[in-house]
Amino acid sequence: MDRINRPALTDRLREETALFATRHPGSAAQARNSAAHLLTGNGMNWWRMWPGGFPLCIREGQGAEVTDVDGNVLVDLCLGDTGAMTGHAPKGATEAIAASLYKGSSFMLPTEDHLWVAEELERRFGFSHWQYALSASDANRFAIRWARMATGRKKVAIFNHAYHGAVDEALAELDESGAVVPKAGNIGYGIAPSETTKVVEFNDLEGAKAALADEDVAIFLVEPALTNMSIVLPDPGFLEALSEACRDRGTVFLMDETHTISEGYRGYTGTHGIRADMIVIGKPIASGIPAAVYGFASDLAQTIESRYPAPEDEDALGIGTTLTGSAVTLAAIRGTLEHVLTEEAHRHMDALAEHYEAGVKSLFADLGLDWSVIRMGARVEFLYDNTNPRNGSDVLNSFKDYDLNAYLHVALLNRGFVLTPFHNMALMCPATTRAQVDAFHAAFREILEPVVGRD
Amino acid sequence: MDRINRPALTDRLREETALFATRHPGSAAQARNSAAHLLTGNGMNWWRMWPGGFPLCIREGQGAEVTDVDGNVLVDLCLGDTGAMTGHAPKGATEAIAASLYKGSSFMLPTEDHLWVAEELERRFGFSHWQYALSASDANRFAIRWARMATGRKKVAIFNHAYHGAVDEALAELDESGAVVPKAGNIGYGIAPSETTKVVEFNDLEGAKAALADEDVAIFLVEPALTNMSIVLPDPGFLEALSEACRDRGTVFLMDETHTISEGYRGYTGTHGIRADMIVIGKPIASGIPAAVYGFASDLAQTIESRYPAPEDEDALGIGTTLTGSAVTLAAIRGTLEHVLTEEAHRHMDALAEHYEAGVKSLFADLGLDWSVIRMGARVEFLYDNTNPRNGSDVLNSFKDYDLNAYLHVALLNRGFVLTPFHNMALMCPATTRAQVDAFHAAFREILEPVVGRD
Numbered sequence: 001m002d003r004i005n006r007p008a009l010t011d012r013l014r015e016e017t018a019l020f021a022t023r024h025p026g027s028a029a030q031a032r033n034s035a036a037h038l039l040t041g042n043g044m045n046w047w048r049m050w051p052g053g054f055p056l057c058i059r060e061g062q063g064a065e066v067t068d069v070d071g072n073v074l075v076d077l078c079l080g081d082t083g084a085m086t087g088h089a090p091k092g093a094t095e096a097i098a099a100s101l102y103k104g105s106s107f108m109l110p111t112e113d114h115l116w117v118a119e120e121l122e123r124r125f126g127f128s129h130w131q132y133a134l135s136a137s138d139a140n141r142f143a144i145r146w147a148r149m150a151t152g153r154k155k156v157a158i159f160n161h162a163y164h165g166a167v168d169e170a171l172a173e174l175d176e177s178g179a180v181v182p183k184a185g186n187i188g189y190g191i192a193p194s195e196t197t198k199v200v201e202f203n204d205l206e207g208a209k210a211a212l213a214d215e216d217v218a219i220f221l222v223e224p225a226l227t228n229m230s231i232v233l234p235d236p237g238f239l240e241a242l243s244e245a246c247r248d249r250g251t252v253f254l255m256d257e258t259h260t261i262s263e264g265y266r267g268y269t270g271t272h273g274i275r276a277d278m279i280v281i282g283k284p285i286a287s288g289i290p291a292a293v294y295g296f297a298s299d300l301a302q303t304i305e306s307r308y309p310a311p312e313d314e315d316a317l318g319i320g321t322t323l324t325g326s327a328v329t330l331a332a333i334r335g336t337l338e339h340v341l342t343e344e345a346h347r348h349m350d351a352l353a354e355h356y357e358a359g360v361k362s363l364f365a366d367l368g369l370d371w372s373v374i375r376m377g378a379r380v381e382f383l384y385d386n387t388n389p390r391n392g393s394d395v396l397n398s399f400k401d402y403d404l405n406a407y408l409h410v411a412l413l414n415r416g417f418v419l420t421p422f423h424n425m426a427l428m429c430p431a432t433t434r435a436q437v438d439a440f441h442a443a444f445r446e447i448l449e450p451v452v453g454r455d
Numbered sequence: 456m457d458r459i460n461r462p463a464l465t466d467r468l469r470e471e472t473a474l475f476a477t478r479h480p481g482s483a484a485q486a487r488n489s490a491a492h493l494l495t496g497n498g499m500n501w502w503r504m505w506p507g508g509f510p511l512c513i514r515e516g517q518g519a520e521v522t523d524v525d526g527n528v529l530v531d532l533c534l535g536d537t538g539a540m541t542g543h544a545p546k547g548a549t550e551a552i553a554a555s556l557y558k559g560s561s562f563m564l565p566t567e568d569h570l571w572v573a574e575e576l577e578r579r580f581g582f583s584h585w586q587y588a589l590s591a592s593d594a595n596r597f598a599i600r601w602a603r604m605a606t607g608r609k610k611v612a613i614f615n616h617a618y619h620g621a622v623d624e625a626l627a628e629l630d631e632s633g634a635v636v637p638k639a640g641n642i643g644y645g646i647a648p649s650e651t652t653k654v655v656e657f658n659d660l661e662g663a664k665a666a667l668a669d670e671d672v673a674i675f676l677v678e679p680a681l682t683n684m685s686i687v688l689p690d691p692g693f694l695e696a697l698s699e700a701c702r703d704r705g706t707v708f709l710m711d712e713t714h715t716i717s718e719g720y721r722g723y724t725g726t727h728g729i730r731a732d733m734i735v736i737g738k739p740i741a742s743g744i745p746a747a748v749y750g751f752a753s754d755l756a757q758t759i760e761s762r763y764p765a766p767e768d769e770d771a772l773g774i775g776t777t778l779t780g781s782a783v784t785l786a787a788i789r790g791t792l793e794h795v796l797t798e799e800a801h802r803h804m805d806a807l808a809e810h811y812e813a814g815v816k817s818l819f820a821d822l823g824l825d826w827s828v829i830r831m832g833a834r835v836e837f838l839y840d841n842t843n844p845r846n847g848s849d850v851l852n853s854f855k856d857y858d859l860n861a862y863l864h865v866a867l868l869n870r871g872f873v874l875t876p877f878h879n880m881a882l883m884c885p886a887t888t889r890a891q892v893d894a895f896h897a898a899f900r901e902i903l904e905p906v907v908g909r910d
Contacts (some may be wrong), residue, residue, distance in 0.1 A: 030570060037573035038755055039584045039601075041761055044780030045771055047565060056781065058566050061559030066520025069567065080561040083777045098553040104516030104543035105743025106535040109505070110498060111513050112524065115485060118492035129494045134589050134745045135776045141621070145643025154645045166596070166773045168623065169645065183762075185772040190609045190624065196645045283777055288560025290589045290745040290778045291512075301494055308495055309640075315877075316500055318621045319638040321590045322538045322738055323745045325499030327513065402843035420768075 003369055004404060005453040012451055013407040020052040020410050030057040030438075046081075050421045051409035061088025063378055063431030066342060066418065075436045077426035078418045082259055085284035085341075085378065087429035092339020093287040093332065099333030106323055113330035117293070120337050125270050127295030128277055132325035132333075136258040136282025137165030140250040142319045143278050144169060147219035147252040149316075150303045157211050157220040157251070159202040161392025163228035164221050164256055172197040174393070202226050202391040203235045212249040219252040222276075224268035227259035229395045230381045230423055231374040243275050252300065254278040261285075262379035262427060265346040271377075286332035287340060293333065345430035349378035352428040352436075352437055356380050357410035359441040366445075367452045378428040399423050404451075410449040412440075458824055459859060460908040465907055468862040474864050475507040480526035485512040501536075505876045506864040516543025518886030522618045522872065530891045532881035533873045537714055540739035540796075540833065542884035547794020548742040549786065555786030561778055568785035572748070575792050580725050582750030584732055587780035587788075591713040591737025593622030594749040595676060598733050599624060601751075602674035602707040604771075605758045612666050612675040612706070614657040616847025616884050618683035619711055620737075627652040629848070636898060657681050657846040658690045665698055667704040674707040677731075679723035682714035684850045685836045685878055686829040698730045707755065709733040716740075717834035720801040726832075741787035742795060748788065800885035804833035807883040807892055811835050814896035821900075822907045833883040854878050859906075866902040867895075 021028060031054035035041040042048050047055040057069045064087055066076045079085055083377040086093065118130040133139035144156055144167070164170035171186045172193030180194040198211040211217060223352065224239060226232035246253035255276045260268040261284065269279055277300045282292035296304070308316070323329070357375045360382055364371045372383040389395040399405060405424075412419050417440050419426060426440075476483060486509035490496040497503050512524045517543055521531045534540055573585040588594035599611055599622070611624040619625035626641045627648030635649040653666040657800065665671060667896040679694060681687035701708035711729045715723040717737065724734055732755045737747035751759070763771070778784070812830045815837055819826045827838040839859065844850040854860060860879075867874050872895050874881060881895075 030565060030567065034565070034570050034573070037570060037577060037583070037585060039586045039751055040554065040760055043562075043565060043569040043573065043585065043587050043785070045586070045775045046563060046777075049770060050564070055564050058562045058564045059558070061562060061782075066559065066562060066564075076562075078563065080563045080781070081777050083561040083563060083781065084559070088562075089557050094556050098556050100550050100551050101556075102544050104513070104521065104539070106538040107513045107516060107521060107531075107543075108499075108501060108533065108535040108538060108611065109513050109521075110485060110489070112485065114490060116490050118489070118498065122492060126490070131494045131500070132498050135593075135778065137588075138593075138621075144645070148643035148645065156645070165776050166593075168773065171772050183772055185770045188603040188773060190599070190603065190611070191646050192649045228884040274623050274784060285642050288778065288781060288783055290781070290784065296494055305495055315504060315640045316642050317626050317638055318623065318643060320500045321592045321620050322501075322536050323590065325745060326535070326538065326745070327516075328743055329745065330498070345603045420695060 003453055005451055009403055009407055009451045012411070013403055016407060016411045016414055017052060019414050023072060023414060024056060024068065024070050027057040028054050030069065031055065042195060048408060051406045052413060058414070063087045064429050064436060072416065074413065074416045075417050075440065076418045077440065078420040079427045079429055080288070081420055082262065082283045082427060084288055085262065085427055085429055086287045086336060087431035090287055090340040090430065093335035096335030096339070097287065097289060097328065097332045100328050105328035106326040108322060111327045111330060112223055113334045114325065117337065118328055121293055121295060124266055125279055125295060128276045128298040129296040129301035131294055132329065133292040133294060134321065134324055135165065136256065136280050136292045137167055138162050139236050139282060140167045140170070140256060141282040143254055143280060143294055144219055145318050146304055146305065149307060150300060151218045151250060153216050153218035155217045156196055157200060157217045157225060158426050159226065159392065160199050161229060161396065162202070162223040162226055163259065164223065167259065169193070169196045170221060172199050174199050201393060202232055203238050204391065205238060205241050209245050212245055212251055215249050217249070217251045217252055221254050221256055223256050224260045224274070225376055226249050226392055229392060230383050230389065230398060231376050231379065232389050232391060232395060233374065233376065235390070237258040239272070239274050240298045252277045254280065256280045258282050263377035264350065265341070265343045282446060284341065285336055287327055289329055289332035291329035291333055346378070348430060349428040349432070352432055352434065353378045353380050355434060356426055356428065356437045359437065360444065363441060363445050363448065367448060380426050382424050407451065408447065412443060415442055415443040415447070458908050460906055462862055464858055464862055464906045467866070468854055468858055471862060471866040471869055472507060474869050475776065478527060478869060479511060479523065479525050482512040483509050485524065486510065502809065506861045507868060511733060517539065518542045519884050519891060521889070527871065529868065529871045529873050531873045532895065533875040534882045534884055535743070536875050537717065537738045539743055540717065540882055541742045542792060542886035545742055545795040545885065548790035551790030551794070552742065552744060552783065552787045555783050560783035561781040563777060566782045566785060566788045569780065572788050572792065576748055579721055580734055580750060583753040584751040584756035586749055587784065588747040588749060589745045589776065589779055590620065591735050591747045592622050593712065594735040594737060594747040595619050595622045595625065595711060597837065598709055598735060598749055599674055600681045600773050605755060606673045606705060606707065608671050610653055610672045611651060612653045612655060614678060614681065614847065615654050616683055616684055616851065617657070618680040619678065620713065624648070625676060627654050629654050640743060655847060657687055658693055659846065660693060660696050664700050667700055667706055670704050672704070672706045674709055675701050676709050677712055678711050679715045679729070680831055681847055682889050684847060685838050685853060686834065686842065687832050687844050687846060687850060688829065688831065690845065694729050706820060709735065711735045713737050715831060718832035720796070720798045720803065733748035740791055741784055742791045744784055744787035746784035746788055757857045775821045779819060794833055795885060801833070803885060804883040804887070807889060808833045808835050810889060811881055811883065811892045814892065815899065818896060818903065822903060827848055835881050837879050862906065867898060870898040870902070872898055
C-alpha cells in the first residue's frame with residue numbers, strides 16, 4: 001500500500017530540484033565545465049548517481065560538516081559513504097599525516113609505523129599477521145590469491161548482493177533460476193562469473209553448506225551484514241555456523257568489514273566474537289588516505305609462509321602494488337587508530353546512531369509509514385517498506401523508488417543535510433552532535449509530511 | 456664469458472653482508488620483530504626482495520636522500536621504484552597536500568581540483584577526457600572494462616614480460632612453445648590466463664597483427680618500453696605501426712605510462728607523439744599519495760558515453776572504489792603537476808640521467824665489462840651482458856645472477872646508495888644533484904673493481 005501522495009511528490013520534486021539549482025550555481029558550473037573533460041562528466045563514476053542533476057562541488061569539510069563552493073554548509077550524514085567515518089579532517093590523524101608528508105610518503109621500504117600498526121591491529125581485532133593494501137577491494141583481491149595458494153583451490157563464494165568493492169569475482173549475482181550471472185551493471189567482465197564464483201543467499205546456511213560441499217571453494221568472502229542495499233543483519237548464530245562449515249570444508253572464512261566496521265571499535269568480527277581466518281578493513285582506517293589492512297589467523301599465516309618460495313626464486317605476483325604499505329598510508333592508519341577511531345569515539349557514534357534511529361522511527365510512526373529502520377553500530381538505514389528482509393533478494397527493489405529517492409535527497413540537501421545517495425544510509429562520526437541529529441529529524445519531518453497521503 | 460671473479464665475489468658478498476648487519480641494527484630489529492606480526496615478516500610483499508637479509512627501516516626522506524632508523528643517510532636512486540620520482544617530500548606538492556588534509560580528504564564528491572587537473576592533463580598529454588583511480592593497476596583494470604564496453608569484445612593483449620601492475624589479465628607470459636601460461640610467481644589465479652589474454656613478444660609487429668586479426672581483442676595494454684626487467688626500447692616505428700594496426704582492427708590502444716613516465720614531461724606518448732586511445736599514468740603523479748589518472752581520446756569517450764545507461768538505471772560496477780578521485784588525491788595530483796613534475800624539472804632529471812649513464816658506461820669500459828647501459832629519460836638500467844635485447848625473452852635471464860645482484864646492492868647500501876632491488880634501475884628526481892651522481896660513480900667503481908677478473 002503506497003502511502004505516498006504521488007501528485008504531491010511530483011510537484012515537490014520539481015520545486016526542490018529547481019531550488020537546488022538556484023542554491024548551487026557554483027556546483028552546477030563545475031558540472032557543466034566537467035562534461036568536456038571528465039568521462040561522463042565525472043571524475044569518479046559514482047558522482048553520476050548523486051541526486052539533483054549534478055553533484056555538489058565541495059570546498060572543505062570539518063568534522064561532520066561540509067561547505068560547498070557556493071558557501072552552503074551541510075551536515076554530512078553520508079561521510080564519503082564510510083570513507084570519512086572519522087569525520088572530516090580529524091585533528092589527531094590529520095596532524096600525524098601532515099607530519100609524515102614532510103618526512104616522505106613512499107619508500108617501498110618499512111617505517112616504524114608498520115610494526116606499531118600490526119601490533120595495534122592484533123590487539124584490537126585479534127588476528128596475528130597483517131599485510132597492507134590501498135583499498136578494501138585490493139585487500140580482497142590479495143586475500144583471494146593467498147587463499148588459493150593456501151588451499152590449492154580456485155573458487156570464491158559470496159553472498160547474493162553483498163558488497164566487496166570492485167573485485168571481479170564478487171561482481172556476480174543469482175538470476176531467478178538460481179544461476180550465477182554477472183551482476184547488473186557489470187559492464188566489462190571478461191569471464192562468465194559462474195566460472196570463478198559461487199553465490200549463496202545471505203542467511204541461507206544450507207545453501208552455503210551445499211556450495212562448500214564439493215571442497216573446491218578456496219575462500220568465502222563474508223560481508224557480516226549486507227550493507228549495500230539497506231542493512232540486512234545475520235540471523236542469530238548464522239555467522240558462527242557458517243564459520244564452522246568453512247572450517248569443516250577447508251575453506252578460508254574471510255570477514256570483509258568494509259562497511260560493517262561501523263559496528264564498533266573492534267568491527268563486527270570482534271564485537272560479536274566471530275572466528276575467522278581473515279579480516280579486511282578499509283575505507284576509514286586511514287582517515288581518507290587510500291589504504292586498507294588485512295589480517296590472517298596464525299594457522300593460515302603459517303600455511304602460507306610454509307608454501308612461499310624463497311626471495312631469490314620468485315616474487316608473488318598479483319599481491320600489492322608499488323605504493324602499497326607506503327610510509328604515508330601507515331602514518332595515516334596509525335594516526336586514525338591512535339587518535340580517531342577510539343573506543344570512546346565509537347561509544348559516542350553508537351549512542352548518536354541510536355538517537356537518530358529512534359527519531360526516524362518515531363517520525364515514521366507519527367506519519368503512519370510502516371517503513372523499516374535498521375541500525376548497525378554507527379550506521380542507520382531506512383527502507384520504504386517493512387518486509388523484514390533476510391537476504392539481498394528481499395531488499396532488491398525496496399529503494400528503487402526513483403522519484404521518492406530523488407525528492408528526499410534533494411530536499412534534504414536544500415535544508416543542509418547530506419544523506420548517502422545510493423540508498424538511505426546515515427552514518428555518525430566522532431564529531432557528529434546530538435543537535436545535528438535533532439535538526440535532521442526536524443528537516444526530515446518537514447519534507448516527509450507534505451508527500452505522505454492521509455488516507 | 457664471465458668476467459666476474461667468482462671466488463672474490465663470494466668473499467666480498469660475505470664481508471659486505473656482515474658489514475650491512477653491523478651498520479643497520481635498528482632495521483634488523485624491526486625485521487625480527489615484524490616476523491611475528493606481518494605475513495612473511497613483511498607488510499608489503501616486495502620488501503622480501505631487498506638484498507642484505509632484511510629491508511632498511513626508513514625514518515625519513517628529503518629530496519633524493521633517505522635516513523634510516525640507525526641514522527645512516529643514503530642517496531636514493533630507487534625512489535620507491537618510481538613512486539617517489541618527485542623526490543621525497545617535494546616542497547610545493549607537500550604543502551598543497553597538507554593544506555588539503557586540513558580541509559577534508561574524502562567526500563565522494565568533486566572539488567575544484569578535479570576540473571583543474573583534467574584540464575592540465577589534457578594540455579600536457581593531449582587526451583580529452585579523464586577519470587581517476589588509486590593505482591595504475593586500478594586504472595588498467597577500469598580501462599579494460601571501459602574498452603570491453605566500447606568494443607563488445609572480451610580479450611586483452613599484452614607484451615611478454617611487460618609490467619601492468621597487479622591486473623589479473625596481465626599476469627600471463629609465453630612458454631617455450633609460445634602458449635599463454637600464468638606468469639612465474641602468479642600464485643593465485645582463478646582462470647587460466649589463456650582464456651582472457653593474448654601475449655605477444657615486444658617489437659614483434661607481425662605477432663601483434665596476428666593477435667589482432669580475429670577482431671576479438673578489446674584492448675592492447677602497451678608498455679611503450681619494457682621496464683620491469685631492464686629497459687627494452689621499441690624499434691623505430693614499432694609503436695606507430697602497432698597503433699595503426701589496433702585502429703584497423705577496432706582494438707583500443709592503451710599506453711600504460713606506469714614506468715615510462717620517466718621519459719619526460721609529457722610521458723612517452725607525448726614525447727614521441729604516439730597516437731593512442733587511452734593513457735594510464737600512476738605512481739609519482741600524486742607525490743606518493745596513492746593515485747592514478749587515465750585519459751581517453753575524444754572519439755572513445757563519445758562511444759562510451761553513448762552506451763552508458765542513465766544514472767537512475769545502473770551503476771557501472773567494477774569502475775572505481777570509494778576513495779577513488781577523493782579530495783586529497785586530487786590536491787596531490789594538482790600539487791605535483793603544478794610544482795614538481797614540471798618541464799624544467801624533467802630537463803634537470805634527463806641531464807643528470809645522461810651524466811649517470813655516461814659515467815657507468817665509462818666505468819664498464821675501464822673494467823673491460825661488455826655490459827649494456829640503457830636510458831629512458833630520467834631512468835637508467837644496466838645489464839650484465841650486451842645482447843641488445845629486443846623483447847622480454849631476450850633479457851629474462853640477464854640479471855638472474857643472485858650473488859652478483861646481492862653483492863652490488865648490499866655493497867652500495869653500505870656506501871650510502873640505494874639502487875632498485877629487483878633489477879639495476881637508477882632514477883633521478885628533481886632534487887638529485889650532480890655531486891650525488893659523481894659520488895655514486897666513485898662508489899660503484901670501488902665495489903666493482905675487486906670482483907672483476909683481469910684475464
